Amino acid sequence: MLAAPLHATDRVAVPDGLAEPHLSFLPRTKDEASRVVRVTAPARDFTAPEPFEENPAGAATLPHRDDREAFSTPPVNLTFEQGLEFRLGEALFDKLWVFSPASTLASDGLGPVYNARACQRCHIRDGRGHLPEGPDYRSASAFLRVSIPGPVPPALRAVPDYIGMSPDPTYGWQLQDFSAPGVNPEYRLSVTYTEEEVTLNGGEVVRLRKPSFGATALKYGPLHAKAMLSPRVAPPMIGLGLLEAIPAAEILALADPGDLDSDGISGRANLVWSKEFRQVMLGRFGLKAGTATIHEQSAAAFSGDIGISTPLFPQPYGDCTALQDACRSGPHGDGDVRITEIDQPNMDLVTFYSRNVSVPARRDLDAPEVLRGKSVFYDSGCASCHQPKFVTHRLLDRPEQSFQLIWPYSDLLLHDMGDGLADNRPEARATGREWRTAPLWGIGLTQQVSDRATFLHDGRARTLLEAILWHGGEAQAARDTVVALPPADRVALITFLESL
DSSP, X not given: OOOOOOOTTSBOOOOTTOOOTTOOEEOOBHHHHHHHHHHTSOOOOOSSOOTTTTOTTGGGOBOOOXXXXXXOSOOTTOOHHHHHHHHHHHHHXXXXXXOSSOSOTTTBOOOSEESOSSHHHHSGGGSOOOOOOSTTOOOTTEEEXXXXXXXOOXXXXXXXXXXXXXXXXXXXXXXXXEEOTTSOOOOEEEEXXXXXXEEOTTSOEEEEEEEEEEEESOSSOOOOTTOEEEEEEOOOOTTHHHXXXXXXXXXHTTOOTTXXXXXXXXXXXXXXXXXXXXXXXXXXXXXXXXXXXXXXXHHHHIIIIXXXXXXXXXXXXXXXXXXXXXXXXXXXXXXXXXSSSSOHHHHHHHHHXXXXXXXXXXXXXXXXXXXXHHHHHHHTTGGGTSOOOEEOOEESSOGGGTTOEEOOOOOOOEEEOOGXXXXXXXXXXXXXXXXXXXXXXXXXXXXXXXXXXXXXXXXXXXXXXXXXXXXXXXXXXXXXXXXXXXXXXXXXXXXXXXXX
């Protein structure tokens, strides 16, 4: 998008309390703000695509690829130097870490307990993970988070509805099922399923599988009596830098916690403590929007998932607790010239890469079936949470994400999704029934990138239709509308989603 000239006397004030210290940006002019309102208005005409709809990531949109690397190509708007930085960050993202001590000093420090040896082992080809298949198969892209009720930290007591949590005293914040020699893994992930049938208008029967997750073979004793477990399957990496660049004020403007407009939708912002900036910020990342920035999300994953220390999380033993002596006292990779097992320059490369894994172009967006499905998407109420469009900040130091019209199909807010999807584990302000609206861009290529990939936070849904049928709570009315659709309209809706 082209922007009108900026004038120092013509700024739109940023509301108080919207801390965005990770971004350097120019406030919008009044003219720009008016243009943004016009261009992000909901679609009204479904006879043709909207302007720029083909490019969901704006100028960063990737040309479509029909192979498994559809998510893993650098954005087209990076400079030559940025392209090199992207590839260096990609190498670190793909890197297989090894145990200490090792001759490869730049790559040791894995574990001692961990879920994966590399970021790419969870986010398969930058796409979604999958659940274990069979009783003896372990998936590096699925694990259990764990916590117990705890006090609200003093710095967060002013945050309305903040829910206190503490780590499990024995197992920490998540359970790891791999380990270094001489150290026990914490557990084995157990998944069993029950099935239920849903009959749709027209007679189609869909079998939904409901997973039951358990922590078996606990090697360090029982979990705390009040331990809350929540399954996680790795989400896709695409478009994260653009989500980070959406103005916080525009996300908060969509929140309606009291449902004042009586539409049944009451999205809430997750407000979280930023370890990076030592203040409360808007949560955007993670399945419950529990983290504010890409850098902090990446550093936390190195610590919790791989057991690699970073400047932000400097413990060389990752998430293992004081009750895990062998893990705490075992060899680590921070005993040479490195202060942490991955240093800040390399973390910056990983962050740059994670910020710039871009979104592929839409396919067949002018096909009559896709346009019909888009109309059904709006009429069914799906767009109430899956907000189609935003315009990013005018950034001073990230031109590749600056002032772009993007189509993430998410409001980044928390919504009550009902009992069926509840994990009963809170995170910051998110209750055990709330989840961040999942972005839908790129979702039609999910199983092209990885044929094992599945949908929803715990991977239970094997198809997009199954994912819709699991919606409850605030999305119950939209889900019931989809059930009642004429079969041809339901097929068109799925065809539209597959074009994203």
